[in-house]
Amino acid sequence: MSIQRRDFLKGLTSIAAIASLPLNASASKKANVEQHWLSVAPYLQNPGADEMTIMWQTSSASFSRVEYGLTQDLGQVAHSFINGQKQANNTLNSIRITELTPGQSYFYRCVSKEIISYEPYEVKFGTEHFTELKSFRCLDPNASDDFSVIFFNDLHDNLKLTQDLTRNNPAKDFSFSVFNGDCFNDPMGEEAVLDSLCVYNESVDAANIPPLYIRGNHEIRGAYARNLPQHFANPGNSLYYSFTHAGVRFVVLDTGEDKPDDNEGYSGLNHFEPFIIEQAAWLKEEIASNQFKEARFRVLIHHIPLYGNDKTYSGDYNIGKTHWGEMLKDAAVDLAISGHTHTHKIHKVGDEGNPYPVVIGGGRRDSSGTLTSLAFTQEQIQIKMYGSKGQILRQYNIMERS
Numbered sequence: 001m002s003i004q005r006r007d008f009l010k011g012l013t014s015i016a017a018i019a020s021l022p023l024n025a026s027a028s029k030k031a032n033v034e035q036h037w038l039s040v041a042p043y044l045q046n047p048g049a050d051e052m053t054i055m056w057q058t059s060s061a062s063f064s065r066v067e068y069g070l071t072q073d074l075g076q077v078a079h080s081f082i083n084g085q086k087q088a089n090n091t092l093n094s095i096r097i098t099e100l101t102p103g104q105s106y107f108y109r110c111v112s113k114e115i116i117s118y119e120p121y122e123v124k125f126g127t128e129h130f131t132e133l134k135s136f137r138c139l140d141p142n143a144s145d146d147f148s149v150i151f152f153n154d155l156h157d158n159l160k161l162t163q164d165l166t167r168n169n170p171a172k173d174f175s176f177s178v179f180n181g182d183c184f185n186d187p188m189g190e191e192a193v194l195d196s197l198c199v200y201n202e203s204v205d206a207a208n209i210p211p212l213y214i215r216g217n218h219e220i221r222g223a224y225a226r227n228l229p230q231h232f233a234n235p236g237n238s239l240y241y242s243f244t245h246a247g248v249r250f251v252v253l254d255t256g257e258d259k260p261d262d263n264e265g266y267s268g269l270n271h272f273e274p275f276i277i278e279q280a281a282w283l284k285e286e287i288a289s290n291q292f293k294e295a296r297f298r299v300l301i302h303h304i305p306l307y308g309n310d311k312t313y314s315g316d317y318n319i320g321k322t323h324w325g326e327m328l329k330d331a332a333v334d335l336a337i338s339g340h341t342h343t344h345k346i347h348k349v350g351d352e353g354n355p356y357p358v359v360i361g362g363g364r365r366d367s368s369g370t371l372t373s374l375a376f377t378q379e380q381i382q383i384k385m386y387g388s389k390g391q392i393l394r395q396y397n398i399m400e401r402s
């Protein structure tokens with residue numbers, strides 16, 4: 001474990017004390033403030049109108065559950081099930097809570113009981129560990145509230161930049177956050193991934209507000225690339241999906257690699273064109289859906305921009321644009337938000353032949369990194385792009401279509 005993550009975990013107790021709500025008497029009695037049993041503290045994933053996934057990772061094999069409820073007394077329990085069994089003897093936990101109420105807030109805590117030995121006819125359990133009490137709020141597709149979302153991209157494991165962007169940023173009140181690709185730099189193993197994941201999660205208060213982790217081209221490279229998705233939960237376990245919050249339709253796409261599958265750097269292991277075509281068929285249905293057509297705003301989220309891309313490494317290759325561009329032209333998209341170029345820009349309609357505004361976040365360096373806030377009001381999307389000192393770099397408003 002790196003010094004950075006060890007220090008972070010050591011600091012969890014005090015962070016949790018600040019971030020979490022007070023425990024009631026019985027929960028407090030049980031609470032174990034020794035956090036050494038956690039490799040990754042709880043973080044929310046895959047937010048839904050009536051569902052939420054809680055993920056966390058223990059340092060040794062355990063049997064885990066989530067306790068949750070409308071009050072701090074909790075009262076309900078969720079497990080993960082696998083082929084007729086409760087999930088157990090594992091370290092990476094992903095537990096889905098279902099049958100919730102849209103827009104409702106819930107309290108929860110994670111519980112992991114160590115497994116000392118696992119024999120065919122007897123399992124011996126050790127210490128039972130409890131996290132601090134946390135809370136989350138379900139999405140509400142039909143709400144008419146104003147809300148905001150914050151975006152990061154291309155952090156490339158620059159953890160100091162991440163901390164600076166969040167520490168100095170005035171955009172504190174948000175419904176969810178998005179890491180829009182290239183935040184895990186060419187992942188080679190679990191340790192480096194967890195080091196960054198802990199800092200990213202902490203920076204956006206992921207135990208209480210869900211982050212979305214989107215795949216960029218640098219999450220595709222490296223020996224651990226195929227393992228990375230197991231640390232996250234998405235609708236249908238897919239890397240492309242859509243959802244609605246407060247009348248705004250968000251469509252997440254996976255733009256794959258920035259060069260053709262037969263590029264020698266990929267060693268014959270890539271097969272992205274069929275994957276992009278598969279998404280095209282799904283996108284066609286998405287665009288035709290009532291949820292998309294009737295939304296107040298429609299926002300595309302994907303790592304490589306279809307318009308305003310950097311041609312330094314890719315030339316004219318842009319496989320997402322090739323297969324999705326035509327159908328998106330007439331789809332009444334209000335905004336696309338991307339990264340990848342490491343140069344922050346806001347392209348108004350037509351600047352790059354784009355049929356909708358395109359926001360591109362900045363780069364991996366302290367001087368170029370950005371946090372982008374999208375505030376959705378009843379009439380407009382207010383875009384503000386902040387630098388690592390909290391300064392506003394760019395801003396632009398998009399009015400609702402008449």
Ligand SMILES: [Fe+2]
Binds near residue numbers: 154156182218342
């Ligand atoms: Fe990047």
Ligand SMILES: [Fe+2]
Binds near residue numbers: 182218303339
């Ligand atoms: Fe990229």
